[in-house]
Amino acid sequence: MREEDTINQRIAQRVRELRAARGLSLEGLAAECGVSRSMISVIERGESSPTAVLLEKLATGLGVTLASLFDAPDARPEPVARRAEQPQWRDPASGYLRRNVSPPGVAAPFQIVEVSLPAGAQVAYETGARESRVHQQVWVLEGRVRVTVGDEQHQLDSGDCLAMALDQPTGFHNPTNEPARYAVVLTTPANR
Template sequence: MKDDSSVNGRIAQQVRLLRSERGLSLDALSNQCGVSRSMLSLIERGETSPTAVVLDKLAAGLGVPLASLFDDPASRAEPVARFADQVVWQDPHSGYLRRNVSPEGFQSPTRIVDVTFPPQARVTYEAGARTPAVLQQIWILEGRMEIAYGADTYQLETGDCLAVPLDAPISFHNPGDLPARYAVVLTTIARS
């Protein structure tokens, strides 16, 4: 597992690069994603460990999947992501761990993330529709999760899979006494 400072450095580099590629100032990105300019500045300098909710807002504002914020901009696209090299990040608010399973920089519309979610923890993502559109499938590998998507709530047990677009607020809650583990498969839909 890479240390937090290394992961925060990756996030900082990637956010700076993506913002620059889009020709956005800190103020413009702040307005676009709903994250304060001062928080964006701290993130870009690698001086804070942003929460999952902040990173999700940032990814939505930049038009990329959240998983891409953990990519190393200097890495070569390889078709294999070795377990020892996969980036692991812990949300400082909920304590959930996410491992980016997919190879970095490999041009694919699909990303796979492995999540370990602590007992009784909860995370709510407020972002709505994405451009480009993103579909996600959440496959419960161990334990159980309660997922609220828009006005619907789903009780998921080991082996269950929920497929929903990222176009409405979504909340993840582990109601159990043991950690839950699930895979998230994200697919970006290219507009024609």
């Protein structure tokens, strides 16, 4: 099985698990997140390579972070996450590559994600406030990233770090001809 198929199956199982835990029908989740019932059904069957924007809407409707959609369902807590075992996923729309760095199954108040944003790529998340407030810090490791939070734009260069709450539309853009790499550290809602 291709790595892409494996991660799509993991996302499918995780969305089903989280929806069931919240007691939501497909229609109920569709109403919560603004994604059609039929699209959610396709994702839950693992028959789609959903975009980051779509997954963020689902995560918001499920009351979790986007990073938690990549967790292995029923993962046994392990204190170490070896790089080779950290799930990676490529957004089919922007081409950005995200890797969940944090050990799976560990109850921690935060998660760490590494993102590689191709030259010229951008991704914009439309979602706003969540049930549980989520804070995020973006630390640029290489390159330059322009982050838009609501109406504010922040130009971040290598070494810069931006703190923000995920309570309004947010966008990431690499305005250069070189790939950018950044780490995202975000708080984890209690119902992760």
